[in-house]
Amino acid sequence: MPGRSRSIHLSLHIHKTPEAMAERAAHIFAAACEEAVSERGVFRIALSGGQTPVALFQLLAKSDWADRLPWDKMVFFWVDERCVGPDHPESNYGMARRELLAHVPATHFYRMRGEADPVEAASRYEAQIREDFGLAEGQLPRFDFILLGMGADGHTASIFPGSPLLGVKKPEEKRRLVADVYVPERKADRITLTLPVINNARLCMFLVAGAEKHAALADALNLLTEPVLPAQRVRPRVGDLIWIVDEAAALGR
Template sequence: MQARSRSIHLSVHIHKNPAAMAERAAHILAAACEEAVAERGVFKIALSGGQTPIPLFRLLAAHDWADRLPWDKITFFWVDERCVGPDHPESNYGLARREMLSHLPVTHFFRMRGELDPVKAATMYEEQIRADFNIGPNEIPRFDFMLLGVGDDGHTGSIFPNSPALLERKRLVIDQYVPERKADRLTLTLPVLNNSRCCMFLVTGKEKHAVLSKTLNLLDEPTLPAQFVRPAVGDLIWVVDEAAATGE
């Protein structure tokens, strides 16, 4: 077997506004999907929540884009979830359903069950991933695409600064209480993110400039969760607006 390179294939795309970002992100996602379907017959993507991906979700659900992707060959997972029901306003699954999935012929998706006991929900989701990827107890799934965001504190997914999740190396999915948010969360772990073929961050707003600058400095010793997202063999893509890039 060929040894895996530790080099990072990093690219940064700066656009005037979130609408232009969404267009760029859609083209990147579509290219990754085309390659995955051609090589493996399926495209496996994990989505994040928050406000930043909404323009992308809406674009993909719009008429111009809805016919471009083979939705029957795409399987959706989630990077993280709030421990609420699917109809709750804060549900990451609910957001994706309202803004995109309900408008498309999507048939393959596996949501994190935030309405269940967090420990049980994390275990169930890990079991679901292992079954879908057909991997053993010591293997890490290789997603085709991770759609990520970053908070102004440097968190990504539901991996927050100083979280035990930063040290997790065996589990695929963990539950944790996040003191900063006074809430329980479910999240994929760093080994899963870093085994992906592509991790794409979407970042908007001048308040993200400081954390963006720190995270993009690959020579800096990682301290923030987003800095630890460095795919071992894959692409690391940042699509940002001018406000985040310049701080103005």
């Protein structure tokens, strides 16, 4: 992936099964890891939750993949988190721990504290990111790999259509790295990385499955129109954008 210009490098991979999606994603993950460790000595990742990445996490936890990855040189962060404790079934961190982290020798990971006050948790997580990346005021972190999902409504991370983070009713959030958000549709608070952080990554990879996501996927893949949906707003400034989808999402059936 060297020699990037300021254009978006987008690629789309369509597979029949979750297992095939996971296999493709694992190869991309491993290649990004190898490049990051070779060039910078560390691989910084931000993970998402939901059901779609479970197959990838389970694959990476198997010995034939786990034994070839330098877990001691990986630093795990999270893209977003529900405001629940780490042992709650809906915790994004908890899912990653159950399906992946508990089975590999990873030692560097920083979870969003969903059980804490969301304003305080977002502030603390931003401070953690600034410390780990060694950021000066006004700088953005540059994650090596950000794993994303997309809902049928086009949301990604915990940035939903109409979110204040999109600048619908006030200027788009460009200052904070991590934000606390209230999601009216879910009647719940969440914590999320902001779009400037996501769009500063070296590689953003979406995993999307299900026919109900076809319409949103078609919009998100259209780079020629003004971006409206949150997932459509993921356009890395200097990086790669990879979509791995199943046939149901691609074809709508």
